[in-house]
Amino acid sequence: MSKDFNVKLTVRNGRLLRAIREGWPTVAAFCRDANLNKGVVNSLVCFRTSPILKNGDWSGVARDISAALGMYPDELWPEHIKELRAKRATAEIEVNSDELAALSAPGGSHDARMLIAKWSENTTPRRSKVVAMMAEGATLLEVGEELGVTSTRARQIYVRGLKDIKQAAARDRVRSVSDVI
Numbered sequence: 001m002s003k004d005f006n007v008k009l010t011v012r013n014g015r016l017l018r019a020i021r022e023g024w025p026t027v028a029a030f031c032r033d034a035n036l037n038k039g040v041v042n043s044l045v046c047f048r049t050s051p052i053l054k055n056g057d058w059s060g061v062a063r064d065i066s067a068a069l070g071m072y073p074d075e076l077w078p079e080h081i082k083e084l085r086a087k088r089a090t091a092e093i094e095v096n097s098d099e100l101a102a103l104s105a106p107g108g109s110h111d112a113r114m115l116i117a118k119w120s121e122n123t124t125p126r127r128s129k130v131v132a133m134m135a136e137g138a139t140l141l142e143v144g145e146e147l148g149v150t151s152t153r154a155r156q157i158y159v160r161g162l163k164d165i166k167q168a169a170a171r172d173r174v175r176s177v178s179d180v181i
Contacts (some may be wrong), residue, residue: 003094016076019069034068047086051077079140119168127161
């Protein structure tokens with residue numbers, strides 16, 4: 001089947017955007033009201049810069065954004081994304097009509113869920129549970145509480161589970177698990 005569609009994906013910090021959109025119509029309006037530089041805020045929204053300094057402390061702008069939103073920095077940048085940096089905020093993929101339908105279906109396609117379940121067989125049930133919880137938006141703190149471990153240990157379990165799933169996906173000649181999700 002031919003790849004008739006070009007889909008452009010944009011990666012952004014959903015937690016930060018939701019918090020901003022609860023009180024302002026746009027990021028620009030938030031920046032204006034909070035007296036923040038729009039370019040700097042957008043670089044954090046799009047993961048071009050990290051909210052964490054080299055010494056491990058929160059950057060001044062991350063603290064300013066958090067204060068303006070009335071939230072803690074950990075709420076906007078949880079452990080699993082706080083040091084994430086993206087080389088690019090957008091990517092384009094070529095898809096066929098079935099793949100396009102799967103991307104636009106709420107909750108993903110049945111085939112995608114089947115593949116992820118198949119790949120999860122290559123890891124422990126505990127790791128699989130952590131990966132599933134994180135995919136559903138749970139924080140490392142929430143995962144840790146569920147398992148009775150620290151958030152640091154929850155992150156270690158998540159990283160290992162994701163690695164196991166990616167290795168199983170690679171055996172099926174899938175370059176990126178996120179392409180299927």
